[in-house]
Amino acid sequence: MKAIYFDTGGPADILNFGNIAFSDHCTEDQVLVRIKAIGINPIDCKIRTTPERFPVTFPVIPGCDGAGIVEAVGSRVNKFKPGDEVYFSQPGFNNRQGTYAEYVQVDDSLLALKPHSLSFEQAAASPLIFITAWEALHDRARITQDQTVLIHAGAGGVGHAAIQLAKLAGANVITTVSNEDKANFVKRLGADLIINYQTQDVVAEVLHWTDNNGVDIVFDTVGPDVLQNSFRCVKPYGDVVTILQSTPDTDWSEARIRNVRFSLELMLTPVLLELEDAKRHQGEILRQCATLFDAHKLQVEIARTFTLADAVAAQRFLEQDHPAGKLVLEVDS
Structure with a gap:
């Protein structure tokens, strides 16, 4: 699959775009998601700059936020099915993969159905x-x-x-x-x-x-x-x-x-420490936010969108311009 990845920490230009090996196998509690859009966050840049501070595995695929379509589910997953539109935040810690890619396996406890009123880009900008x-x-x-x-x-x-x-x-x-x-x-x-x-x-x-x-x-x-x-x-x-x-x-x-x-406040803690109750709590927050989005009581501001291949430019823009709202990567898959 196509993905953004890096093999050593450093500035934005260490990010590579290309094909990387990928297994579509889900564990019993995972959901395979075909990514349509990716939210960019400052933590993505921190992980890229100092990967030694985080439990990541090289090559590192960065990214926490994503929105997309369910392709397959594990044997114990009963809340989601293929074809569902979902959004989530899952850092690529402890042998997980980040979201700067065409596909990702996500813990089902972290997932929520995408708000109907939001585009994939808006949904991907929201979770973290x-x-x-x-x-x-x-x-x-x-x-x-x-x-x-x-x-x-x-x-x-x-x-x-x-x-x-x-x-x-x-x-x-x-x-x-x-x-x-x-x-x-x-x-x-x-x-x-x-x-x-x-x-x-x-x-x-x-x-x-x-x-x-x-x-x-x-x-x-x-x-x-x-x-x-x-x-x-x-x-x-x-x-x-x-x-x-x-x-x-x-x-x-x-x-x-x-x-x-x-x-x-560190929203990465549930995945960092493998806390199941805390992961379920974050999934519930996203479900409540989806209701509020669809009631037009919440909104998310997108400052600019980039293609997945332009992740270097996107991270540079975030670090240098500090825009109002969020940056998003669009995935053509």
Whole structure:
């Protein structure tokens, strides 16, 4: 089958496009999916750059997100059948294959039927970001109605999913962006206060808008410096959730004084640690999101599409341009 693969870590140009050996055999709990579209995520680039940090097998086929058509199912699979249109997020860990390919075997617990209202491209763009945002807001921070949430980088993939889920939960949303186009984008998603972090003091704006109380929840999708400032934005006994790793020089004193509940969100954990209940939970999140998509209560923004053969250009674009919304690879198979 045709696929994108690499044999050593490095920059985007180490990615190869060509034919690679593939067995279409499914284990009893797997589903063979013919891929129609692939969502591109920052984790794809991290795995490409430092594959030694992840349980991958060379040659590595990258990619977590996919949408396509079921070709075959394992003997114990009873929720899916050939011909079903599905979407999923499954990293290529622990002898699994990534999604930058024409076919992939997927654990049936991670699959959900594709939302009827979405194209394959839109569906492929959705799983990782909506699972991440859902787990961060609902499972970690336990968001409730009328809370105030600060979502950093609201125009990004995870950020724009989080804004929508927070609004559906009945929360007030503050978000940060870097330019006017992204500000207009997050305004359409329902953000209540938009802060341009290039020209405004985020902490000062948050405290002013909350009458110096701070927000109930901060969701950090950016990293160490933003995480550090987040502790000054959250109210005492509030929640800070991050999808990035703190650094050794992170100062936790403000978080301690405020008695902040701090949480980490890594949606790769169920496959990384082979946690069956957690995998089923992620499949259920996708089923609930499919219902919300079809009720037109959620949307996913696609910034640009590429062909599978153009994966090098796509990953470079993601790393250099930081677009609003998601990038997608289209597969002609």
